[in-house]
Structure formats: structure tokens, C-alpha cells
């Protein structure tokens with residue numbers, strides 16, 4: 001039986017207590033996407049500002065959620081800010097892999113199929129995000145951890161389509 | 163043993179699942195509002211059908227099939243008796259309350275609602291009593307009006323007559339699955355009747371916990387689920403006044419609901435067969451019948467009394483142990499509510515609370531409880547909901563309070 005300490009690492013609680021990049025960006029130029037966790041009602045809003053060269057100039061996170069979804073969103077924002085959209089997608093895939101979400105997995109969140117479409121660059125380092133690995137032992141919480149990432153991916157897709 | 167107190171220790175012995183421990187801790191099951199546990203008597207009744215009397219119903223002429231049919235029909239009679247239905251034929255078995263409400267919204271709605279009509283709901287409805295009406299509104303083009311909810315979780319009936327003016331349907335919950343509020347059913351059905359509207363009562367949270375008499379309720383339709391009243395999942399009930407059911411077109415089509423089928427069409431069976439297309443949940447119905455008999459043996463007055471006492475104890479204990487740190491939604495008077503407690507800390511999310519509670523083997527439900535419009539009204543995404551039933555006692559509540567204190571301290575921000 002996994003203990004609470006496996007789930008709630010200090011770094012997670014730190015991001016929960018002092019979330020990074022919390023707030024809003026003006027739209028346009030930024031793009032706004034909402035994500036919902038239908039199970040618990042949590043809502044997240046991701047604002048991303050990408051430039052013509054395909055870089056994530058700025059990102060802000062809004063909405064409410066539990067410590068896992070909020071800290072995951074906070075760490076995500078720190079991990080992708082200043083990176084290229086391509087790199088940000090790679091980090092997303094690597095994170096989903098950390099959450100044990102593979103193309104063949106069942107019991108994921110339904111939107112994981114694209115996660116493995118990308119070859120993940122072995123140089124991608126998840127850093128602090130590794131602290132979320134304990135979530136895997138609590139299957140119902142995986143959706144909390146991936147909410148922000150799925151929303152970011154959706155934002156990128158919407159930007160691509162625009 | 164139908165007197166007015168209940169022996170929780172004796173009842174607990176009937177529920178094998180509650181005897182287990184989780185990490186050496188007593189399992190504290192406080193999620194009966196989502197789905198309740200099953201006494202051995204229900205399991206035995208279902209097993210007995212499988213072991214001795216299983217066959218499809220209403221079809222075979224052999225003795226096994228006769229026995230299965232009579233077990234199924236006896237369950238209908240038991241349910242009818244339990245809810246004071248004038249006729250067992252008014253009891254329609256469905257998959258759950260959700261299907262029962264969809265049945266009314268679609269079968270009655272298509273035949274009786276038109277563009278420009280109005281359906282009145284309350285803001286404290288479960289999605290099961292919202293979405294079926296929204297689906298029909300999208301199809302037909304009628305208006306949906308809302309009865310608002312006050313800060314202490316009561317229906318705001320100040321403009322009821324105005325809302326009901328010209329309305330065709332009033333659909334409301336007898337008891338909120340989030341706030342615990344017990345609604346004034348008879349007052350609402352009388353007001354609707356006076357305004358010429360039919361009433362649909364979502365009794366999911368009331369039938370398991372209160373004495374029920376559908377005639378006294380004054381409703382046209384009453385829906386509830388077996389799995390919240392000690393029965394199995396997969397079986398629900400729609401009770402309707404025979405006059406209404408008779409006049410309605412069928413809902414699903416198929417075997418079992420016809421008198422005749424030709425190349426040109428079909429003629430529908432009489433009620434209840436008309437609304438029970440296909441092979442029904444036979445064994446589940448028998449399980450529900452056994453659940454009802456189990457509750458009758460305890461006595462619903464006694465069940466209600468136990469829950470009011472436990473509600474008062476819960477509210478007192480949580481206030482003593484957690485004071486202002488914990489918000490409890492809903493009415494402050496125990497007698498005005500059922501045993502459902504939606505809890506929120508200002509700074510700790512319901513998911514995180516539930517995770518810590520699981521460490522203490524305390525099972526509660528985090529989330530929006532399928533009542534998002536209500537949650538929005540209270541400006542919340544999620545609460546942690548504890549709910550009690552006949553097998554819960556003050557030890558369970560003490561364990562809940564201990565675990566909540568631990569959750570608060572763990573996340574002390």
C-alpha cells in the first residue's frame with residue numbers, strides 16, 4: 001500500500017502553496033484554453049503566448065483544483081516557458097509516459113493516444129516533475145496530474161489550426 | 163423487531179463487507195449516498211434465484227420459468243407495498259433512476275410538450291434530473307425555468323407561483339444528494355397541480371431513508387434506484403399514476419412490451435409491460451425486493467430516527483473538532499436534512515481530503531456529485547461528501563472527524 005508521502009512530496013506541496021505562473025494573459029495575442037476533469041469538476045485555464053518562430057513566450061495558469069492538478073500545472077508552466085512548442089510537446093509526451101500513459105494502456109484518460117505519436121528525445125529531462133511519479137500508484141489521481149498537460153496540448157492544437 | 167430504535171451492531175453483522183479492515187483499520191463506509199452496501203439477506207435472495215430458480219421471465223411455461231417470473235413479480239409487489247403504491251402494476255422496473263427520469267422526459271415529454279412550453283427544475287437537481295430535460299428542450303424547444311437555492315441550502319419558493327405559471331412539468335428532488343436538504347414535497351406537488359403542471363419527483367435519496375407514500379406525496383411520477391437502498395446496481399424504479407402511464411406512449415421498443423407485431427406496426431402491452439422492453443434485470447429485481455423487505459423489518463420510521471440522531475451527532479462533532487475550519491453546506495437543523503454532509507476546507511481540496519481519509523480507511527466521495535449547477539451556485543468545484551445509513555454509528559463519525567483533523571493538519575498551509 002503506497003503511503004501519502006509517495007503522493008505528496010514536499011516539492012508538490014511547495015508548488016501547490018506557491019504556484020508559479022498563476023494568472024491570465026491578454027487574449028489575443030495569447031491563446032486561452034479551458035480543461036475540465038468531469039469526475040471532480042476541476043477546471044483549469046491555460047493561457048499560452050507563442051511567437052512566430054514557434055516558441056512559448058509566456059504561459060499562465062488559471063482555475064481551481066486539488067494539490068496534484070495545481071502543482072502539476074505549476075511545474076508544467078515552469079517546464080515549458082521559453083521552450084519551443086516542439087520541445088513543449090516532447091515534455092508533455094515524456095510526462096505522460098511518466099504517468100504510465102502509453103498508446104496501449106487502458107484506464108488512462110482517453111486522450112493519451114497522441115502521447116506516443118512522438119518519438120521522445122532521450123535528452124528530455126523532467127526534473128522536478130519526476131516528483132509526481134508517485135501519482136501512478138493512485139490511479140484515480142492520474143487524471144488530476146494530466147489535466148493541465150492535456151489542456152496545453154489542446155491549446156497547441158488549436159493554435160496550429162488557427 | 164419493528165420498533166423505533168435500531169440495533170446498529172446487529173445490523174452490521176448482516177453486512178459481510180463491513181467486517182473487513184483496511185491496513186488494520188476498521189473500514190468506515192460513509193458513501194451510501196452514492197451507493198449502499200448489501201445485507202446477506204439480499205445476497206442470499208439473489209443467489210437463490212441463480213442456484214434454484216433462474217430462467218427468463220414472462221416467457222417459458224416450464225416450472226423454472228414460472229418460479230423466476232413469480233420471484234420477479236413478487237419483487238414488484240414488495241416495492242409497491244414499500245412506497246404505498248395503489249397497484250403493483252404502477253411499479254416499472256428500470257435500470258436505475260436515471261433511466262426512469264429519461265423514460266418520463268422522453269415518452270411523456272414527446273407526447274405532451276411543445277415549443278413555448280415550460281419545465282420547472284430546481285438548482286439542486288442531480289444531473290439525472292437536468293440533462294434528460296435539456297435533451298428534450300433541445301429537441302422540442304421548450305423553456306427550462308429554475309427554482310433558486312438559498313444560502314442555507316433551501317429551495318427559494320418566494321416566486322414559485324410565478325415560475326409555475328404556464329408550466330407543464332415540475333421536476334424536483336425530494337432530498338438533495340449534496341446539501342442533504344429535505345424538500346417540502348407535498349407543498350410542491352400541490353402548487354404544481356394547482357398550476358396545471360405534472361410532477362416528477364427524484365426520490366433517489368429519500369426512498370432509502372424515509373417512510374414513503376407516493377399517494378401522500380401527490381406526485382405523478384417518482385423515480386429511485388435500487389443500489390442506494392441496499393439493493394444491487396442495475397435495477398431502478400419508476401412509479402407513475404396508472405392514468406398517466408396508461409396514456410403515455412412506450413419508451414424503448416422490443417420484446418416483452420408488445421401484444422402484437424405485424425409488418426405494419428405493433429400494439430403495446432399494458433402497463434407495466436409496455437415500459438419493460440427486453441429481458442429485464444430479473445435477479446436484480448429480486449435483490450431489490452429482498453432489500454425492501456430488510457428495510458421493512460427494521461422499519462422506516464426507525465431508520466429515519468437513527469439518521470436524524472446520527473446527523474445531529476455528526477454536526478455537533480464536526481463543529482467541536484474542526485470549528486470554523488470546516489464548511490458544512492446545507493440546512494443547520496438536523497431534522498430538516500438527511501444524512502448527507504458536504505464538507506469543504508477553505509484551503510484543502512476535496513480530492514486531497516479524500517486521499518488522506520482513505521489512509522484512515524474512511525470512504526467518502528469528493529467531487530461535484532453530479533450537481534454542477536448547484537456547486538456553481540455555492541462557488542465551489544468540489545466538496546468532500548460523507549453520507550450515513552443504517553449501518554453507520556458514532557464510531558464512524560468519530561473516525562471521520564479524526565481523519566478530517568489529520569487532513570487539515572497534513573495540508574496546513
Ligand SMILES: Cc1ncc(COP(=O)(O)O)c(C=O)c1O
Nearest residue numbers: 258259260288290339364366387
Ligand atoms: C438525487 C439523485 N438523483 C439521481 C441519481 C442518479 O441515480 P442513478 O445513477 O442510480 O441513476 C442520484 C445518484 O447518484 C441521486 O443522488
